[in-house]
Amino acid sequence: MSRHPAPEPKHPRAGRAEAAERRELQSAIARFLLAGFVALVLVAIPVAFWIRAEAERHALDNAKIITQGLADYAISPLMTEQLLARDPAALTQLDRLLQPWFDGGVVTRIKVWDAQGRVVYSDVDSLIGQTFDQPESARELLAGGPATATLESQNELENAFEETSGELLEVYVRSTAQSGTPLIFEAYYDGTGVRQEQEAVLYGMIPPLLLALAVLQLAQLIPAARLAHRIQAFQATRHSLLRHAVEASDLERRRIARELHDDVIQDLSGLAYALESEERQGPEMQRPLFANARTILQENVRTLRAMTSELYPPDLQEVGLEASLLRLGTPLLERGISLTVDVPDKFVLDRERAVMVYRVAREALANVAKHSSAQLAELRIRQNGHRTEIRISDDGLGFDPSRPPLEGHLGLRILRDTIDQAGGSLEIQSAPGSGTTVTATFVNAAVPTP
Structure with a gap:
């Protein structure tokens, strides 16, 4: 006797997402019916007065x-x-x-x-x-x-x-x-006879009128429900594609970071040690040359390690979002910029949203460190109901957001596109001499799982 394998249990997140989709669909249908009832009342009342x-x-x-x-x-x-x-x-x-x-x-x-x-x-x-x-x-x-x-x-x-x-x-x-x-x-x-005639005509015409409007409303309900299902399926597909894009981006970043760390950085570090040995044991006249080459190589290694950390921060999964955000202040402190981090005692984000919050903070703080010439910077996170807001501001030079970014400075634009696809928003407020404020808003709910 053949046995069929038992179906795999649904992931709790998938179950919650499907329940949320059903509630959203039911809410949309309820709103449609309510709007139809209001429209019916708004039509029936003047028609009743007209008939009267x-x-x-x-x-x-x-x-x-x-x-x-x-x-x-x-x-x-x-x-x-x-x-x-x-x-x-x-x-x-x-x-x-x-x-x-x-x-x-x-x-x-x-x-x-x-x-x-x-x-x-x-x-x-x-x-x-x-x-x-x-x-x-x-x-x-x-x-x-x-x-x-x-x-x-x-x-x-x-x-x-x-x-x-x-x-x-x-x-x-x-x-x-x-x-x-x-x-x-x-x-x-x-006058009683006139009023009775009015009531007879009104009561004779209102029921078929209401019945016709109700039938029209119900006839519109079926295509409206189908349209709501199609929109919901489209949104679920879009969210699924976004989630896969985020995961693919993370995998690619992780791969590049691993290859840089395991191959390029290790080889350059070994070459730096070899140059240091030649600097100590080589001819006296060539030691300054080896010292200069070693210094340049070590600086490049540090730059590559910083780039590796930016590509895929290992501490995000290990120590959590809050500690990872605090570590983003180190490059600012090296440039004399004081960073204030204001994070709620308890806030909950799914993995996709946590990655986006970290990327917004990383990109914005990197711009603060490289271009702002600021003295003070602030990173603040707030949660209100189903929305999370992260705001990074500084007192630096500022810039004109309406001007196109310089070549190679596309980080915030890419973030904006990604956040928009996720149903959030990214807003940049700045002016020359007035500092810069970057605000990103996300929906707390996890990306629905189809």
């Missing part, structure tokens, strides 16, 4: 049509000279004709005005014959203007009998007496 306003306009238009019909077919034929003269028989006949409209609750109040603002008929007998100031809309109506309808509480002087009725629908239409005299027919209706 349109329903009110539709109800008012219907009220004007009904009132115009009432004026043309029920009022105008009975507007005789006797009624205009307030003949009791004519008034009683019109009251009897309009009574069904009041009994059915359709109409609350009726008034008929002449051009002088006199009430020539009303279902309230005490109003007949009284004169009131007419609004501008009434005068325009007599001149052939459009009918008007408003929905509001009545509190004018001529509304003494309607002001306690609450919100009423007031409609003005043009009418004529049998003699052709222009009149204004005014009718009041209960």
